[in-house]
Amino acid sequence: MISNRIASLVFALSVGCFAEPVLMEGIAAVVDGKPIMRSEFMNNLYRFQDTPEAASMTEQQQKEAVLNRMIEEKVLLSRIDRDSIVISENEVDQRVTSHLQSIAASQKIDMATLEKAVRAQLGLSMIQYREQLGKQIRSHMEISRVRQLHVGTIHPTKKEVDVFYKDYKDSLPRQFNCVLLSHIQLPIKPDSMIVDSVKHVAEALIDSLNLGIKFELLAQRHSQDSTAAKGGDLGYFKRGLLDPAFEKAIERLKNGHYASTPVKTDLGWHIARVLGRKEDGVRSAQILLRTIPTAKDSAAVLALADSLRNNIKSKDEFAKAAKKFSEDKSSNFQGGLLGWFQRNEMEPAYVDPVANLNVGEISEPVMIDGAYHLFRLDDSRQVRELTLEEDYGKIELMAATHLENEKLQKLIQKWRKEVLVEIRMTE
Numbered sequence: 001m002i003s004n005r006i007a008s009l010v011f012a013l014s015v016g017c018f019a020e021p022v023l024m025e026g027i028a029a030v031v032d033g034k035p036i037m038r039s040e041f042m043n044n045l046y047r048f049q050d051t052p053e054a055a056s057m058t059e060q061q062q063k064e065a066v067l068n069r070m071i072e073e074k075v076l077l078s079r080i081d082r083d084s085i086v087i088s089e090n091e092v093d094q095r096v097t098s099h100l101q102s103i104a105a106s107q108k109i110d111m112a113t114l115e116k117a118v119r120a121q122l123g124l125s126m127i128q129y130r131e132q133l134g135k136q137i138r139s140h141m142e143i144s145r146v147r148q149l150h151v152g153t154i155h156p157t158k159k160e161v162d163v164f165y166k167d168y169k170d171s172l173p174r175q176f177n178c179v180l181l182s183h184i185q186l187p188i189k190p191d192s193m194i195v196d197s198v199k200h201v202a203e204a205l206i207d208s209l210n211l212g213i214k215f216e217l218l219a220q221r222h223s224q225d226s227t228a229a230k231g232g233d234l235g236y237f238k239r240g241l242l243d244p245a246f247e248k249a250i251e252r253l254k255n256g257h258y259a260s261t262p263v264k265t266d267l268g269w270h271i272a273r274v275l276g277r278k279e280d281g282v283r284s285a286q287i288l289l290r291t292i293p294t295a296k297d298s299a300a301v302l303a304l305a306d307s308l309r310n311n312i313k314s315k316d317e318f319a320k321a322a323k324k325f326s327e328d329k330s331s332n333f334q335g336g337l338l339g340w341f342q343r344n345e346m347e348p349a350y351v352d353p354v355a356n357l358n359v360g361e362i363s364e365p366v367m368i369d370g371a372y373h374l375f376r377l378d379d380s381r382q383v384r385e386l387t388l389e390e391d392y393g394k395i396e397l398m399a400a401t402h403l404e405n406e407k408l409q410k411l412i413q414k415w416r417k418e419v420l421v422e423i424r425m426t427e
Contacts (some may be wrong), residue, residue, distance in 0.1 A: 031074035032419040035129060041067060041425065063400040067425070075416045076408075077139070079146045085303075087145065091139050093342075096130050096272070099137065104343060106348060109215035142222040151408050156399045164399035165388055172386045172398070177343050179354060180379035180390075182336040184308065185328040187266075187371040188301045195264075198291050211256060215273055218287055224268070225288040232273070232285040239281060250274050250284050298399060305365035305372040312362060318376050327371075340390060350375065 028041040047064045048054050054062050079085070080086040104114045115126045122129065134138065156164070167173075205218055216231030223232050239247065247261045249272045258273040268290035312318050319335025324333040341350070353363040357377040365372040387396060 026424075028423075028425040029071055029074075030420070030422040030424065031071055032078040032421075034074055034078070036067075036070050036074060041053060043072060067217070067423070070235060071421055071423075072412050072416070073143070075412055075419060075421075076146055076212065077144055078419050079150070079415065080142050081151055083146065085142065085145045085149070087138060087141050092134050092141065093130075094393065095137050095141065096134050099133070100130075108349055113384070140351070145265075147404070147408060150411055151404050154400050154403045154407070156396060156403055160403065161396050161399045164321075166397075167396055168402075172395070175340060175342050175384050175386070176382065178340050178384055179343060179377055180340050181338045181354060182315075182318060182322065182337050182348070183328070183331065183338055183378045184305075184318070184326040184374040185332075185371050186301050186305055186325060186365075186373070187327050188293045188298050190297055192289045195291050197291050199269050201262075202271055202287075202289050203426045204330060205289075206260065206271060209271070215258060215271075215285065219285065222289065223287040224290045225286065227286070231277065233286050234284050236276075236281045237255070242284075246272055246286070247271055247283075249284055262289075285377055301372050302365055305374055307366065309362050309374055312317070315360070315376070315378060337378075339393065340384065349368060362370055 002065045016424060027035045029036045045063060048066050049062060054065075054282065057065065064244065075260070079390070085173055104111055104223055107114075118124055118126060118129045124132075132345040190303030208218060209215060219228055222228075227234055234242075243265045245263050245265050249259045249270075252258060253272070253274040255274055255276055258271060262269040264270075266289055270289075271287040273283055273285040274282060304325070308321050312321055319337075322332050322336030326336050328336070329339055343351070346354075348370045349366075353366045353373070353375050353376055357363060359377050359380055363373075363375040367373075367376060388395060
């Protein structure tokens with residue numbers, strides 16, 4: 001039996017993938033030789049008319065606004081060929097799979113149940129649904145690539161964030177049913193004997209490489225990573241996306257060379273190799289030997305978590321403990337403060353630990369991604385406004401998006417003059 005919650009979710013996902021039936025087909029406009037179909041336009045118009053923005057407009061103004069947005073999107077997509085942007089079917093397929101898996105995980109269902117929901121609500125097989133979803137995701141990816149190429153990422157100054165907040169304070173979204181959380185993250189680490197013994201194995205493998213044994217062969221036999229079957233090939237990564245210690249090791253290597261000493265990260269010991277370079281990144285390979293904690297290591301961290309939970313009596317004490325013990329670098333310096341979350345937008349792993357907490361209470365230790373976490377519910381509100389003091393990070397992101405959109409809009413207006421736009425719809 002498919003729940004109403006899942007059914008509603010699938011229906012929502014279908015919006016934008018499938019046009020509502022119309023009696024008359026035709027072309028609303030042509031942009032750079034590519035048509036905007038009347039049915040596509042009407043479908044967008046119906047959805048726009050349900051938004052608050054449309055409420056103060058006449059029907060003619062609504063039509064003009066919707067058609068103008070669709071023309072601008074086509075103008076944006078016209079850059080795909082001009083900028084030689086290529087998105088492979090494999091990239092799209094991976095995004096579709098990831099998207100569907102995320103939906104299933106958020107609803108705590110398996111893929112088979114999601115497939116039943118799609119069939120029941122849309123009358124489509126999963127293959128058909130993936131195809132429709134793929135078209136939508138490809139369009140989003142293309143727009144994102146054009147945006148990244150021409151706009152990039154803008155990092156607003158504090159002054160720009162302050163100005164944005166002052167100008168748009170009254171229109172910023174409110175938060176509903178929200179909680180203020182702090183946490184202490186205590187990762188489970190192997191003891192020094194395990195770390196040292198794994199390092200010795202890595203050094204022995206480097207000796208084998210020095211004797212002429214192929215890197216790919218050793219990776220296939222010894223690497224404890226999903227890339228082992230491919231000889232340890234990690235593919236291309238832009239600078240800043242790999243572990244800093246690993247990047248530091250490969251930045252000094254010539255193409256085809258491997259590091260003479262193993263590299264330590266949170267995963268274990270890596271033997272790093274450079275396969276090739278581009279202007280914006282490096283293609284590398286690795287042999288990974290993991291340092292895996294024992295049950296004794298886990299028990300010691302759990303005992304520390306229990307001790308902290310039992311002895312912390314106030315918010316100040318929690319903050320001091322977070323600064324001393326927590327290894328989450330993004331929050332420990334501010335006493336473990338994670339910030340405000342709407343309950344329906346929280347990280348899935350956070351939901352259960354804090355679900356039944358009262359303000360001021362600390363959760364039982366919970367295991368998330370190889371670490372024990374303690375959560376403290378600092379505050380809870382049904383409705384709240386965003387403020388610079390408590391939500392600077394969120395507002396900074398909004399300001400960045402606003403500035404990026406302004407830059408992109410200026411480019412679109414410039415590009416619009418460079419392509420032929422023919423409006424055919426007269427009613």
